[in-house]
Each structure stands twice: as C-alpha cells, then as structure tokens.
Amino acid sequence: MSDVPSIELQAVSRWYGEVLGLNEVSVQFGPGVTGLLGPNGAGKSTMLKIICGMLKPDLGTALVCGRKPFNRPRVMRRVGLCPEQDAFYPKASAWRVVAYLTQLHGFTKAEARTRARQALERAGLGEVLDRSVAGFSKGMRQRFKLAQALAHDPDVYVLDEPLNGLDPSGRAQYGAVIEELADEGCCVLVSSHILHEVDALARRIVVLHAGRVLAEGSAREIREDLAHFPLQVRVTTPEPARLASALADVDGVTQLDLTPSGLVVLTSEAALLLDRVAALTAETDIAVDAVVPLDEDLESVFRYLTQ
Amino acid sequence: MAVYARGYRPYRGQGRGAPAWYVIYREGYSLAFKNWGFRIIGLLFVVWFVIWAAGLYFTFGLQDQVDRATRGVGTQNMLSAASQLKQTLSIFYSGVAVLTGLLAILVGAGLISDDLRTRALPLYLVRPIRSWEYVLGKALILPRILVWTCLLPGLFYYLLVGLWQPPGETMSWLGGNLDIVESVVMHFLTAATSYTGLMLLLSARTDRRGAVIAVSAAIIFAGSLLSLIMARLEGLGQVMKYAGLPVNTVCAIARDAVTASVRTRRGDTHADRILSFIPEPDVALMIGVGLLALGLFSAIRRASTVEVSA
Amino acid sequence: MDVVELHGLTKSYGGRPPALRDVTMAIPGGVVGLLGPTGAGKSTLIQCVLGLLPDFDGEASVLGLDVRRDRREIRRRVGFMPESDAYLPRMTGIQAVRYLGQLTGLPRNEALRRAHEVLYHVGLGEAIYRQVKEYSTGMRQRFKLATSLVHDPDLVFLDEPLSGMDPTGREELLDLIRDLARSHGKHVIWSSHILPDVEKVADAVVVLDKGEFHGRFQLEELSSDRGHVRLEIEGEAAGFAAALGEADIQLVPDAAGAAEAESSGRTAWIATLPPGTGGADVMRCAHESDVRVRRLAPVVENLEQVFMRILGREESN
Numbered sequence: 001m002s003d004v005p006s007i008e009l010q011a012v013s014r015w016y017g018e019v020l021g022l023n024e025v026s027v028q029f030g031p032g033v034t035g036l037l038g039p040n041g042a043g044k045s046t047m048l049k050i051i052c053g054m055l056k057p058d059l060g061t062a063l064v065c066g067r068k069p070f071n072r073p074r075v076m077r078r079v080g081l082c083p084e085q086d087a088f089y090p091k092a093s094a095w096r097v098v099a100y101l102t103q104l105h106g107f108t109k110a111e112a113r114t115r116a117r118q119a120l121e122r123a124g125l126g127e128v129l130d131r132s133v134a135g136f137s138k139g140m141r142q143r144f145k146l147a148q149a150l151a152h153d154p155d156v157y158v159l160d161e162p163l164n165g166l167d168p169s170g171r172a173q174y175g176a177v178i179e180e181l182a183d184e185g186c187c188v189l190v191s192s193h194i195l196h197e198v199d200a201l202a203r204r205i206v207v208l209h210a211g212r213v214l215a216e217g218s219a220r221e222i223r224e225d226l227a228h229f230p231l232q233v234r235v236t237t238p239e240p241a242r243l244a245s246a247l248a249d250v251d252g253v254t255q256l257d258l259t260p261s262g263l264v265v266l267t268s269e270a271a272l273l274l275d276r277v278a279a280l281t282a283e284t285d286i287a288v289d290a291v292v293p294l295d296e297d298l299e300s301v302f303r304y305l306t307q
Numbered sequence: 308m309a310v311y312a313r314g315y316r317p318y319r320g321q322g323r324g325a326p327a328w329y330v331i332y333r334e335g336y337s338l339a340f341k342n343w344g345f346r347i348i349g350l351l352f353v354v355w356f357v358i359w360a361a362g363l364y365f366t367f368g369l370q371d372q373v374d375r376a377t378r379g380v381g382t383q384n385m386l387s388a389a390s391q392l393k394q395t396l397s398i399f400y401s402g403v404a405v406l407t408g409l410l411a412i413l414v415g416a417g418l419i420s421d422d423l424r425t426r427a428l429p430l431y432l433v434r435p436i437r438s439w440e441y442v443l444g445k446a447l448i449l450p451r452i453l454v455w456t457c458l459l460p461g462l463f464y465y466l467l468v469g470l471w472q473p474p475g476e477t478m479s480w481l482g483g484n485l486d487i488v489e490s491v492v493m494h495f496l497t498a499a500t501s502y503t504g505l506m507l508l509l510s511a512r513t514d515r516r517g518a519v520i521a522v523s524a525a526i527i528f529a530g531s532l533l534s535l536i537m538a539r540l541e542g543l544g545q546v547m548k549y550a551g552l553p554v555n556t557v558c559a560i561a562r563d564a565v566t567a568s569v570r571t572r573r574g575d576t577h578a579d580r581i582l583s584f585i586p587e588p589d590v591a592l593m594i595g596v597g598l599l600a601l602g603l604f605s606a607i608r609r610a611s612t613v614e615v616s617a
Numbered sequence: 618m619d620v621v622e623l624h625g626l627t628k629s630y631g632g633r634p635p636a637l638r639d640v641t642m643a644i645p646g647g648v649v650g651l652l653g654p655t656g657a658g659k660s661t662l663i664q665c666v667l668g669l670l671p672d673f674d675g676e677a678s679v680l681g682l683d684v685r686r687d688r689r690e691i692r693r694r695v696g697f698m699p700e701s702d703a704y705l706p707r708m709t710g711i712q713a714v715r716y717l718g719q720l721t722g723l724p725r726n727e728a729l730r731r732a733h734e735v736l737y738h739v740g741l742g743e744a745i746y747r748q749v750k751e752y753s754t755g756m757r758q759r760f761k762l763a764t765s766l767v768h769d770p771d772l773v774f775l776d777e778p779l780s781g782m783d784p785t786g787r788e789e790l791l792d793l794i795r796d797l798a799r800s801h802g803k804h805v806i807w808s809s810h811i812l813p814d815v816e817k818v819a820d821a822v823v824v825l826d827k828g829e830f831h832g833r834f835q836l837e838e839l840s841s842d843r844g845h846v847r848l849e850i851e852g853e854a855a856g857f858a859a860a861l862g863e864a865d866i867q868l869v870p871d872a873a874g875a876a877e878a879e880s881s882g883r884t885a886w887i888a889t890l891p892p893g894t895g896g897a898d899v900m901r902c903a904h905e906s907d908v909r910v911r912r913l914a915p916v917v918e919n920l921e922q923v924f925m926r927i928l929g930r931e932e933s934n
C-alpha cells in the first residue's frame with residue numbers, strides 16, 4: 001500500500017440493472033481537497049460508493065492508496081466516509097456511537113473512546129458528547145457524521161454533501177476542519193450541490209455528468225478550455241453608449257448590451273477587447289472604472305458544462 | 308393575433324369547494340380501494356355474500372316457486388322463515404366479522420399514522436382546516452366501507468326473504484320482522500363505532516403503520532380468541548371476557564340472532580354458554596360509542612399541533 | 618407595506634428557554650430572507666405566524682389579519698412550503714396537489730386545473746403522474762412548492778426551499794421565485810442557510826438569533842465599498858505594481874483569489890484607491906505598463922458578511 005493517500009479510477013463503469021451509474025470514468029485524486037460536482041443522477045454517489053468499497057466496479061479498476069477497496073477492511077481503515085443519508089441514529093449518546101463505530105476498525109474499547117471524544121471535539125460537538133444523536137439538529141448530524149469519519153484517523157476522506165443543513169458559521173467551522181485535513185496531506189473528496197461552498201473549499205474540481213467526467217481542474221482552467229463559449233465582460237463607465245460604439249468594431253465582439261449596471265460585452269477574443277478598453281481609457285476621455293468578467297466563476301462554468 | 312404569457316397565472320376561479328372533512332373523507336375512501344389486500348378481502352366478501360344469497364334462494368325462493376307450481380299457494384310459515392333468516396344471518400355475520408376485522412385493520416392502520424410518517428400533517432394544518440374536520444374526514448372512511456359489508460347485505464337478505472313470501476304476505480312479513488332490521492342496524496353501528504374508535508386511537512399514537520397493524524390485530528383477533536377460551540372457564544377467566552372488545556362487540560348481533568334461532572330449534576342453552584363472552588347488544592353499542600369517543604379525542608389532540616419531534 | 622407585524626412575540630416549549638423572546642419586528646413585502654443560525658427560532662416564528670402554535674404571547678398579524686382571530690382567512694391567503702420532507706401517502710403528484718387545493722377551498726374541478734398549472738410551472742413534467750413517494754429530493758422540493766402555490770396565495774413561506782437540489786434545479790426555482798414576486802406581486806418569506814441564493818433574489822433580510830430579532834437589512838445597501846477594488850492582471854506584475862505605487866495606489870495580494878488567479882497565469886491583488894483616484898487611473902497605468910487588466914471590480918460586501926456583522930460575529934475569512 002502506498003504511503004501517499006490517493007484515489008485512482010481506471011476506466012471504471014458501473015450500472016444498476018440497466019440503469020447507468022458510471023461510464024468509463026478515469027480520474028485520480030491526490031492530497032488536497034477536490035470538489036465533486038454534477039447534477040442529480042450524474043454518478044457522484046456511485047463514484048463515492050465505489051471508492052469506499054461499497055460497490056464493485058462492473059468494468060475497470062478502482063484503487064485507493066494503490067489497493068482495490070472492494071470488501072477490503074484493511075484499505076477501508078484508511079478511508080473516512082461521511083455518507084449523505086441520515087441513517088444511523090440510535091438512542092445512545094453521540095460519543096458511544098462514534099466509539100462503537102471506531103471499535104469496528106480494530107481499536108480497543110478504551111482507545112476507541114478517547115478517539116471518539118477527540119473526534120467529536122474536533123468536529124465541534126464537544127459540548128454535546130453525551131446527548132443522543134436522535135435529538136440532533138441537521139447541522140449537528142453533519143458534524144456527527146464528520147466525527148465518525150475522523151475518529152479512526154484515516155488519510156482519505158470521502159464526504160458526500162457534508163455541508164447540507166449547516167448554518168453559515170457552522171459551515172465556516174466545518175470548512176476549517178477540511179482545510180486542516182488538507183494541510184495534513186490528506187486526500188479529501190467533497191461532493192456538493194452548492195457551488196459557492198465548493199468554490200470556497202476546493203481548488204480542484206471534477207465535474208460529472210451522465211456517468212462521465214466532463215472536466216477537471218480549477219474553475220478558471222476549465223473556463224479557459226471552454227473557448228467556444230464567448231466571454232461576458234461587464235464594463236462600467238459614465239458614458240456607456242459612447243463606449244459601446246467605440247467597442248463595436250473590435251474583432252471578436254458579438255454582442256453589446258446596455259444594462260442598468262453597465263455595458264455587457266460578449267466576445268470570443270477577450271484579450272483584444274480588454275486591450276482596447278485600456279487604450280480607450282488612456283487615450284480618450286471615456287473613463288472605464290470597472291471591468292468585471294461575468295462568467296468565469298464556478299457557477300457559469302458548471303452551467304456551460306452541463307447544459 | 309396574440310401571444311400569451313406562459314408563466315404563472317393567478318387563480319380567478321369562482322365558488323367554494325366542498326367542506327374539508329368531506330374532501331378528506333372522499334379521498335381516503337377512494338384510496339382505500341387501491342390497496343391490494345383490501346381488494347382481495349373485498350373479493351372474499353363478495354363470494355361469501357353470494358354463497359349465502361344462493362343459500363337463501365334454495366331455502367325460500369326455490370321452495371316458493373315449487374309451491375306456486377304445484378299448489379299455487381305458498382306454504383311458508385312466517386315464524387320459520389324469520390328464524391331461518393336469523394340463522395343464516397348469524398352464520399353470514401360470523402364470517403363477516405372476520406373479514407370486517409381485516410378490513411378495519413387494513414384501512415384503519417394508516418388513517419393518521421401514514422400522515423405522521425410522511426410528515427403530511429403540516430401540509431393539512433396550514434390550510435383552513437380545523438383539527439376536528441381532519442379527524443371527522445378520517446373517521447368517516449371506515450363506516451362508509453362497513454355500510455357495504457355490514458349494513459346493506461343484512462337489509463338485502465331481509466328484503467329478499469320478504470319478496471319470496473307467498474303473494475300478498477310480503478308487506479306483512481316485512482312489517483312483522485322489523486326486529487331483524489333493528490339487529491342489522493345495531494350491528495352496523497356497533498361495528499362502525501368500535502372499529503373506527505379503536506383504529507383512530509391506535510393510529511394517532513405512532514407513525515409506524517406496522518405497529519398499528521400488529522396491535523390492532525392482537526386486540527381484534529387474538530383478544531376474541533382469548534376471551535372465547537376464558538369464557539369457558541369459571542371464576543377468574545371471566546375477567547378476560549371482554550379481551551377482544553371490538554370483535555366481541557360486533558358479534559353482539561350474532562348473539563341475538565343465534566340464540567333466538569338455536570333456542571327455537573333445540574331449546575337448550577348451549578349457545579348461551581358459547582356466546583357468554585359477547586356482551587349484550589345495547590352494552591356492545593355503548594362500548595363502541597365509548598371507543599369512538601376515545602379515538603376521536605385522542606386523534607383531535609394529535610392533529611391539533613405540528614410540534615413533531617425531529 | 619409590511620406583510621408580517623410582530624409585537625412582543627414570545628413562545629416557549631415546556632420548560633426550555635423560549636424559542637422566541639419578545640420579538641418585535643415588521644417584515645416588508647417582496648422577497649424577504651428570514652435568516653439565522655440553527656436554533657434561531659425561524660421555524661417557530663413561521664409556525665406561530667401561520668397559527669400552528671396557538672399558545673404564544675404577544676401580538677402578531679399577517680397581511681393585516683390578526684393571527685389568533687383570523688386564522689382561517691390567513692391560511693386561505695398564505696402558502697407554506699415546509700422544510701421537512703413531506704408528502705401524501707399513496708398519491709400521485711397531481712392527485713396530491715389537487716387534494717390539497719380542494720382542502721384550501723377550491724372546487725374539485727378548479728383544483729384539478731390549478732394543480733396542473735402549478736405543477737407544470739414548477740417543472741415536474743410527466744412526473745406528476747407518478748407516486749410522490751418515488752420522487753427524488755429535487756422533485757419533492759418542486760412538489761412542495763406546488764402545494765404551497767395551488768390556491769394562489771398572496772404570501773408564501775418557504776422553509777429551506779432549495780436544500781438538496783442540484784445547481785440547475787436551484788437556478789430554475791430561483792427564477793420562479795423571482796418571477797412570482799416581480800411579475801405577480803406575491804410576497805415571499807424565505808428561510809435559508811444558503812445566503813448566496815437569498816442574495817440573488819431577496820429584496821431584504823431579517824436576522825434572528827437565539828429567539829431574538831437582530832436586525833433588518835435592505836439588499837440595495839450592499840453597495841460597493843468605493844475605496845477598494847479587486848484587481849487581476851496578465852503580464853509583468855512588478856512594473857505595473859511600481860507604476861501604481863507612484864499613483865499612491867496601495868496593493869495587497871488577494872488571499873481569496875490568489876490560487877485561482879495563478880492557475881490561469883494571472884496576479885491578483887486588492888487595491889486601495891486613495892480619494893480622487895478611480896478605476897480609470899488603474900486602467901491608464903495598465904495601458905502604459907503594457908499589462909492586461911482581466912478584472913477591475915469594486916470590492917462588494919456580500920450577504921454572508923452582512924449576516925455575520927448583524928450577528929456580531931467576526932468574519933469567517
């Protein structure tokens with residue numbers, strides 16, 4: 001088993017009966033945080049289940065730290081899973097449940113208990129260790145699920161929709177734990193529907209759609225590869241109409257919209273446009289005071305990819 | 308020419324709909340028929356009904372025709388026709404009691420517990436509905452089904468036998484045997500109140516349909532078996548006499564009909580001993596009404612708040 | 618016009634500390650976000666206002682109607698989309714919405730027509746003929762939204778309407794909520810933890826914490842902080858920085874945007890513009906230093922920062 005935490009899928013396909021889950025997916029995840037995005041039914045959950053050894057690929061190979069995870073407790077010892085479902089809520093106290101789950105990884109009772117306590121404290125549940133999980137709020141359940149993933153100190157983390165139901169400050173705390181894990185060199189995989197969360201957490205993004213990987217990289221890198229979508233830039237100036245007529249003959253400009261918040265330009269040659277804007281400001285009396293690219297963010301990238 | 312907007316349109320409809328309790332009752336009644344268990348038991352009921360209708364035909368209808376053909380005058384004796392009908396009814400209703408019990412469990416188990424399980428209660432309660440309207444709608448579903456199984460068949464048999472009386476005697480026979488109608492109606496009322504009461508009571512307690520089915524089946528079937536056994540013991544066993552309350556109470560009509568017919572035929576009190584665990588009909592109805600009151604009270608209390616524990 | 622007015626609203630459950638403590642506030646019309654951390658009392662507030670929790674202290678009115686006295690009238694004119702994953706057992710989408718429409722007082726046929734209309738509107742397509750039980754999370758959310766709109770209410774309460782939906786679905790529902798308010802004059806009160814969603818649609822937000830009212834904020838006030846701009850350039854950074862320095866424009870590296878910018882070969886800064894200078898001066902400098910400005914955007918406060926500020930907590934970043 002390799003020392004560096006890693007996940008590798010080699011041409012993995014998986015289906016349920018005739019329903020497609022994943023379709024020949026090859027992708028690698030190393031240390032650091034990676035965001036896993038995709039519309040409903042894109043195959044995110046299937047991918048996470050395969051990585052956690054809960055499903056066996058029908059075709060291809062999945063490797064976690066260099067080993068196949070399916071039905072291998074030794075590999076799973078290094079994987080911490082935070083499932084999406086709110087499934088396991090016995091009446092017992094939170095730290096007893098976490099201790100029990102940790103014992104399943106082969107720790108002695110005493111050690112499991114210490115670890116459970118530490119993990120719950122790290123997840124921000126230090127004050128409610130003895131309360132029953134059944135009475136937890138949605139946000140507390142998310143932290144509880146994080147704690148049970150942390151307790152056996154794995155270095156590969158699979159977090160499925162971990163931030164659902166957390167309030168903004170809870171999200172910030174949770175995000176801080178994820179960042180710490182990444183700094184420790186763990187491989188963290190976070191799936192989410194909420195794009196700005198992923199944007200805040202993960203540099204690298206993998207977009208799944210209809211069982212296939214559509215893109216990987218940072219949002220910017222992916223945007224630059226989507227060259228056939230013209231860039232939208234909002235240019236603000238006191239005299240938008242004059243600016244518009246001055247920009248109309250720039251190569252690549254396909255559309256100019258005068259909106260209340262500024263002139264929105266659609267261009268396939270961003271460099272030419274931006275140079276012209278700067279030149280106009282320097283050499284004429286059209287003063288441009290803001291230049292804002294409108295579709296470089298993750299939300300637009302995701303929209304372009306999945307539409 | 309015009310192009311119309313495709314988006315949201317405000318509601319401009321006129322008129323008020325039916326009262327909420329009626330809507331709830333009607334929807335619940337039609338949904339009951341979508342259950343497969345319900346359909347199978349319904350089919351069994353129809354078969355059972357047809358068998359005894361045929362039995363009556365062979366006893367009275369055929370005889371009537373033979374009599375007309377041979378002598379032109381019916382010879383059926385008013386008293387014996389009534390007592391034979393009572394006997395038929397007692398056997399018919401002893402079967403119906405089992406089927407009705409099953410129907411009550413199937414339909415009643417989900418009455419409120421399903422809404423609790425699927426968290427539908429807030430969807431109801433944010434509408435202009437009072438909690439009693441919700442419970443009333445739910446409470447009417449089972450009685451409506453029991454109209455088919457308990458009320459109409461008995462009345463139908465009664466009319467049938469009346470029609471098969473010798474010409475000219477139909478009206479007088481019908482008029483002379485109104486006690487049968489009274490028994491059938493009492494039976495229906497007892498069944499409707501006691502089953503509805505019991506099922507509302509249990510269904511409002513939990514969001515687990517399975518648990519409601521288990522407990523109600525235990526009360527309705529195991530309970531009556533237990534009380535049957537206990538009734539045969541003297542002394543201590545008598546305490547358990549009412550263990551199977553709902554089914555025992557609805558059997559009350561059988562007691563009337565059976566004891567009447569058996570007595571006339573055999574004149575012994577054997578039947579009394581067998582049926583001693585069944586309360587008197589008027590006591591039975593009171594028990595039923597009591598159960599219903601309890602059920603309604605507990606369901607209305609449950610439905611008056613949405614403070615559901617998460 | 619204020620659609621909800623509360624005076625000294627207090628509600629406690631049993632012996633626990635009150636879920637709402639002396640809340641006095643007015644919620645304006647339009648789209649209003651009801652914000653607050655977990656346990657702030659948002660759901661309790663909605664339930665009180667809908668008359669689902671009768672025994673509270675204080676005064677409350679909705680659309681000018683008294684919550685205690687005019688409960689039925691309020692419920693006829695108000696729609697509610699619960700947060701919990703609610704559905705009706707054994708019914709298809711269309712049956713359930715029709716049924717709930719009838720329960721709000723619509724005649725049977727009108728209810729069916731209306732059910733078709735709102736279900737189409739929330740985008741459930743052919744799924745309306747399937748059992749609600751089989752719906753995915755996103756479809757359930759659409760279904761719940763339809764149940765809250767079937768009787769054409771004037772005011773809709775949405776409790777976490779977008780949770781569990783994928784980005785495409787969220788955008789669709791956001792558009793729909795925006796359209797309801799802007800084109801059809803509906804008032805929307807919307808509780809959510811996901812502030813960027815609220816920011817896209819809401820006109821105002823009210824903030825609750827630990828059962829107390831903490832403040833009201835108009836989103837128009839999220840105006841630009843004129844002094845700072847976020848700057849991203851392509852080209853020789855050092856020379857440009859020096860040129861800006863001469864114009865008295867201070868630069869600090871943009872911590873939040875740095876990695877993203879580097880991944881596409883840019884340099885990101887936060888620039889402080891002294892009074893008298895503007896974005897145009899930065900543009901001129903860039904033109905002279907021969908670098909390309911990819912982004913020159915005023916630093917704007919976002920709703921999340923406002924929220925934290927109202928709660929009196931330090932900013933998360």
